[in-house]
Amino acid sequence: MSQPTRREFLDEAFFAAALGGAALLLPAPARAARPRLVADRVRLGVVGVRGRGLDHVKGYLNLPDAEILAICDIDSSMGARAAEQVEKKTGTRPEVFSDLRKLLERKDIDAVSLALPIHWHALAASWAMQAGKDVYVEKPCSHNVSEGRRLVEIQKRTGRICQVGTQSRSQRAIQDAMAYLHSGKIGKVSLSRGLCYKPRKSIGIKPDAPVPAGVDYDLWLGPAPARPFNPNRFHYEWHWNFDYGAGDLGNQGIHQMDLARWALNKSELPRSVQSIGGRFGYVDQGETPNTLVSVYDWADAKLIFEVRGLNTGPFLGASIGNIIYGESGYVVLTASYDRAAAFDLSGNKIQEFTGGGDHFAAFLRAVKSRKQSDLAAPILEGHLSSALCHLGNVSYKSGQKTDVSEAKRTWSRDEKAFDALVRMESHLKTGENGGEADIERFTVTLGKKITIDGKKERFKRDRDADRLLTRAYRAGFELPR
DSSP states (O other): OOOOOHHHHHTOHHHHHHHOOOOOOOOOOSSOOOOOOBTTBEEEEEEOOSSHHHHHHHHHHTOTTEEEEEEEOSBHHHHHHHHHHHHHHHSOOOEEESOHHHHHTOTTOOEEEEOOOHHHHHHHHHHHHHTTOEEEEOSSSOSSHHHHHHHHHHHHHHOOOEEESOGGGGOHHHHHHHHHHHTTTTOOEEEEEEEEEOOOOOOOOOOOOOOOTTBOHHHHHTTSOOOOOOGGGSTTGGGGSTTTOOHHHHTTHHHHHHHHHHHHTOOSOOSEEEEEEEOOSOOOSOOSOSEEEEEEEOSSOEEEEEEEOSOOOOBTTBSEEEEEEESSEEEEEOSOTTEEEEEETTSOEEEEEEOOOOHHHHHHHHHHHOOGGGOSSBHHHHHHHHHHHHHHHHHHHTOEEEEHHHHHHHTTTOHHHHHHHHHHHHHHHTTTTSSTTOOSSOEEEEOOOEEEETTTTEESSOHHHHGGGSOOOOTTOOOOO
16 A cells, blocks of 8 residues: 655644543442432542542533542642642532542442552442442553453443543544544555654652652552552652553553554454563663554454654654554544544545544533443443553563564564564664664564453463463452452
8 A cells, every 4th residue: 555655744734733458349239320419410539639630620620510529649738739629619628538448438429530540440440330439440441451351340240330531532533533434434444553652751760768748658559569669650650660550552552542443443352462662762760661562463454553752753744643544545643632634545635523522521421321322431442442552561571682683573574563663773773762762783672472362351372471461469459350
């Protein structure tokens, strides 16, 4: 298939603008009855309010059918700050908790909105659904593949409403673009590309330190292993440590991974996955790769995902986005989720898609209607896309360091994967990244190619990799099976 040039993309003004406790198995309700709403308002508890959680607070404060009754955060200063914002807007101060389990004891709370570190997502969501609450859980919905599937089963058993924070699914432009793809307007789609070119600076090296005042560090650790406090494993920097996060593949990348899988219309895991990459350009305490190419293979289609944490220019007009290739054209999505466009094979724009949406409002509509079909991002979809991120990391963590030439030989028979690897190599060697990784000779981690039983969500004949489908849970914070 002929490819459009970068200039043809960048000439398009449209995209120029767009680039700019106790692990108690809580009893399930007998049936998922409609919440006892007061004046048709959903009464909420917001959990985790330092960063993204403050967006949750602001989002609900702007909705007339939401009432925030409680705030929860392991950092008392963060909880107080969020409560002040609610009080300033509504005149009523919500109750502040440090322990989610105490919040869940309140019978007057209909739903909880969770914006926690990734290692807490599944456990908090499972406790909440078993306590009879509906749940908005941030992306990715799990820390590993097994957790996501367990959330799906808990939702089925309890009948609760559970929405994942992949908010692009509520955007009219994205919905219309997907309908366009799935109707065959550009023919059969065989390749879906996801891009996460998002600069991430070194976090440096810091010593272990005393726990900050007002922080319940034991609760913050939750299911993760006990270890001393370190600022490079705490606020936001936890993303780059596998005990708590999933790197940028599961941080920013989950949004583009979700769109890439949605475009392929795949409802089960692929037959294989393999990743290549590393952490280049600096030495710090981060564990996760800042540069990664992951190839997901279904029998009739492929998904190629690229993470670049060093400075890099856009690929075919997108830096954080997707390029979906069909027989007669392609669709480009960028980080501006309220717009997308389709092109023919010559690079001529043939269709634009515009329109926004409100993911928090979509969640409240489903809570009130009790219809799973009203959800923009149901837990099953969140699980499948999150699992792809985890599988890419499993391959990487199971891999071996090797010379980049050996990696190229391994991928030489796959034209599209080889192209992505060669561009990654060029990016690191030519200084396109702004000189952060002036690397003439370098090694990469060549991930294990793992084969998957997509229906059972297990690896085939690979017990070592199977262990990475779940984790060891700290006593008192085990996820219910």
